[in-house]
Amino acid sequence: MAEKKVVIDIGDGAALPRRRDRGLFSAWWISLIGALGLIAYLCITRPDPYWRVLKFLPDGIVVTFQVTIMSILLALVLGLITGLGRISKNRVINLIASTYVEVVRGIPLLVQLFYIYFALGQVFANLPDSNALFIFLKNMPPLVAAVIAMGFCYGAYMGEVFRAGIESIDHGQTEAARSLGFNRTQTMFYVILPQAWRTILPPVGNEFIALLKDSSLVSILAVSDILRRGREFASVTFNYFETYTMVALVYLVITLILSKAVSTMEERLNYYERR
Amino acid sequence: MNAAEKIISIRNVSKFFGDLKALNDVSLDIHAREKVVIIGPSGSGKSTLLRSINRLESIDQGTITVDGKNINNPKNDINALRMEMGMVFQSFNLFPHKTVLQNLTMAPIKLKKVPRPQAEELAMGLLKKVGIEEKSAVYPVKLSGGQKQRVAIARALAMTPKIMLFDEPTSALDPEMIGEVLDVMVTLAREGMTMAVVTHEMGFAREVADRIVFMDQGEIVEVGTPDHFFERPEHPRLKKFLSQIL
Numbered sequence: 318m319a320e321k322k323v324v325i326d327i328g329d330g331a332a333l334p335r336r337r338d339r340g341l342f343s344a345w346w347i348s349l350i351g352a353l354g355l356i357a358y359l360c361i362t363r364p365d366p367y368w369r370v371l372k373f374l375p376d377g378i379v380v381t382f383q384v385t386i387m388s389i390l391l392a393l394v395l396g397l398i399t400g401l402g403r404i405s406k407n408r409v410i411n412l413i414a415s416t417y418v419e420v421v422r423g424i425p426l427l428v429q430l431f432y433i434y435f436a437l438g439q440v441f442a443n444l445p446d447s448n449a450l451f452i453f454l455k456n457m458p459p460l461v462a463a464v465i466a467m468g469f470c471y472g473a474y475m476g477e478v479f480r481a482g483i484e485s486i487d488h489g490q491t492e493a494a495r496s497l498g499f500n501r502t503q504t505m506f507y508v509i510l511p512q513a514w515r516t517i518l519p520p521v522g523n524e525f526i527a528l529l530k531d532s533s534l535v536s537i538l539a540v541s542d543i544l545r546r547g548r549e550f551a552s553v554t555f556n557y558f559e560t561y562t563m564v565a566l567v568y569l570v571i572t573l574i575l576s577k578a579v580s581t582m583e584e585r586l587n588y589y590e591r592r
Numbered sequence: 593m594n595a596a597e598k599i600i601s602i603r604n605v606s607k608f609f610g611d612l613k614a615l616n617d618v619s620l621d622i623h624a625r626e627k628v629v630i631i632g633p634s635g636s637g638k639s640t641l642l643r644s645i646n647r648l649e650s651i652d653q654g655t656i657t658v659d660g661k662n663i664n665n666p667k668n669d670i671n672a673l674r675m676e677m678g679m680v681f682q683s684f685n686l687f688p689h690k691t692v693l694q695n696l697t698m699a700p701i702k703l704k705k706v707p708r709p710q711a712e713e714l715a716m717g718l719l720k721k722v723g724i725e726e727k728s729a730v731y732p733v734k735l736s737g738g739q740k741q742r743v744a745i746a747r748a749l750a751m752t753p754k755i756m757l758f759d760e761p762t763s764a765l766d767p768e769m770i771g772e773v774l775d776v777m778v779t780l781a782r783e784g785m786t787m788a789v790v791t792h793e794m795g796f797a798r799e800v801a802d803r804i805v806f807m808d809q810g811e812i813v814e815v816g817t818p819d820h821f822f823e824r825p826e827h828p829r830l831k832k833f834l835s836q837i838l
Contacts, residue, residue: 492648493685493744497699497751498675507702511689 349573352566359562366556370547370563377546378567384463384542385529391468392528393521396475401505403480414476421473427534429470434462434538463535471528478524482517483509515586522579526572533568543567597623599755599786600645605654607640607810614640615651616810622755627787629797632807633833638790641807642759645788646677659754675703678748682760684740686732692719692743693728696750704751711750718746722776738769742776749780756780758789794838798822806830 359367402414421429434457441454486509494504536545547564551557600622607615615637622628630638643649645656647663647670659676661668687695696715700706706714719725722742724735732740741761748756758777762770774796781787781800791797797804798818806814806827814827822838825831 487685489681489683489685490687493679493681493687496646496648496674496677496679497748498671498703499699500671503702507698508687512687 345573345577348569352569352573356563356566356570359559363559366554366559367563369554370550370556370560371567373550374543374546374563374567377541377543378571380460380540380545381529381532381542381571384460384467384532384535384540385525387464388467388471388532389525389528391464392471392475392524395468395472396479399472399476400479400483403476404483418473418476421470426467426470426531427537430463430466430534430538433466433469434459438462459535459538459540463532463538463540467528467532467535471524474524475521478517478520479513482513482520485516486512515583518586519579519583522575522582526575526579529575530568530572599624599659600788601655601657602641602645603655603657605641605644605651605656607637607644607649607651607653613810615644618654618807618810618812620805620812620815622786622788624754624786625784626802627781627789627800628803628805629801630788630790630805630807631792631794631797631833632813635809636807637810638805638807639759640810642757642788642790645757646674646679648679671703675699675751676754678745678751678753678756680741680744680748680756680758680761682763684732684737684744684764686735686740686744686747688732691729691731692724692735695732695743695747699747700750715746715750718749719743721749721779722746723772736769737765738772741765741769741773745773745776745780755786755788758787758791760790760792762791762793792837794822806833808833 356367356371360371399414399417402410403418405411405414424432438457441451441457444451444455446452446455483505490508490512491504494508495501499507532542533544536542536548539545541549543564547560551560554560598621600620602618602620605615605618606613618637618641620628620641630642632638640649644651645658645663647656651664656663658673661673663670663673686692687698690698693712693715696718697706697708697711700711700714701708716725716728719728722745724739724742724746727735727739727743732743735743745756745761761777762773765773770793774793777787777789777796778800787800789796789801801818803815804818804821805812806821806829808829814821814825814830821830822834825834
């Protein structure tokens with residue numbers, strides 16, 4: 318049995334450090350220690366305004382993670398459905414899934430955010446107060462609009478990740494499961510997806526990190542994420558340089574730690590390949 | 593053997609790949625407890641025929657009935673029919689994310705709702721039978737090719753099938769591992785399992801087969817007992833094939 322190792326490289330998340338990749342591994346340490354050291358140095362030598370900026374950001378970090386986690390959960394659900402749709406033998410389902418991917422991938426995320434919050438918001442504003450859904454849509458909080466837009470967008474990318482992960486599994490696995498009497502759905506959930514997961518996880522982790530970075534776009538919708546908190550601080554104190562330096566360093570530290578966490582998880586997932 | 597014992601009935605089956613006739617008007621009956629060995633050059637359609645019995649390959653014409661049920665009739669649950677037919681593949685196709693024991697117990701537990709302790713007991717018995725019980729807790733990656741194939745046979749047997757289909761079970765093995773797999777198959781044959789085997793192992797065919805089927809170019813060219821086959825082959829294409837491999 319050919320043990321093929323498929324690596325899916327989609328998206329623009331941080332590079333994932335692997336133990337074997339010494340260059341990248343030390344680059345990761347240099348970046349992390351450099352960023353943390355710089356934050357410490359700046360806060361100690363010039364607590365005003367650096368320490369004041371840093372103290373102002375944690376509420377934004379919480380919001381950034383809220384948006385990112387909710388969006389990725391929505392994207393995973395949409396991605397699984399889309400991925401299964403893309404490999405479906407049913408032409409209609411296949412076409413719907415493929416069209417969704419094409420359309421979403423062709424529109425910038427920022428435009429999608431504007432579209433859902435401002436353009437659709439205008440449509441929703443004219444809805445009658447006849448039921449709970451309409452009332453909710455009329456008063457859609459920015460956070461909800463942000464999660465819907467980002468989940469919808471990343472769901473399309475995630476669909477490609479799921480499709481590639483599922484297709485990376487040898488067809489003999491499907492034949493073996495079907496010959497035992499498993500139906501198509503059981504084969505997918507008991508045999509294919511548990512194996513595809515280890516191919517899917519690294520790009521999903523990568524997408525998570527990319528999504529966290531893209532979540533800074535939601536600051537435009539008045540969602541108080543890290544970037545928005547920074548803007549609020551700078552607009553009062555006029556310390557633009559100091560504020561955005563801190564904002565950049567905070568994002569960097571977060572994505573570096575996450576990329577390490579993803580690569581560690583990936584190593585753990587390969588348990589059954591170890592001889 | 594009388595007609596009532598027919599467990600697999602293949603009637604006028606054809607299959608096309610574009611213009612190529614993979615199967616051309618093939619008819620063959622396999623009776624309960626019978627061992628049928630199918631031989632032929634590569635591309636002769638022997639694997640396609642075997643795989644069409646449990647519908648891993650679709651057919652374009654003709655009918656295949658297993659236990660009296662037409663497998664291509666949508667009214668018959670193909671998944672239920674497949675549970676009656678164990679299949680062993682050239683490339684083993686063990687589930688790499690499951691231990692050896694889990695490979696055997698997964699289908700009985702999920703599909704037949706066998707309680708886990710009972711399924712594990714049955715599985716351990718089968719692993720003992722194929723001589724590999726000490727490996728029950730390891731993942732397939734740690735097994736040799738011969739061990740993998742013996743586990744694959746045990747996995748198919750764990751569903752207590754009425755029929756076993758073998759698709760070139762020793763073709764992917766190193767020569768020194770072929771014997772251990774054939775031994776398991778011989779034991780299975782002696783116990784009275786109904787078997788259809790696609791293979792190049794002529795020693796196995798001679799020892800075990802009730803009938804040998806020779807296929808070439810999508811057709812069944814000759815059918816006979818091992819004696820007839822190896823001592824008095826009739827068709828020139830069979831004579832040529834035998835002269836090439838023996």
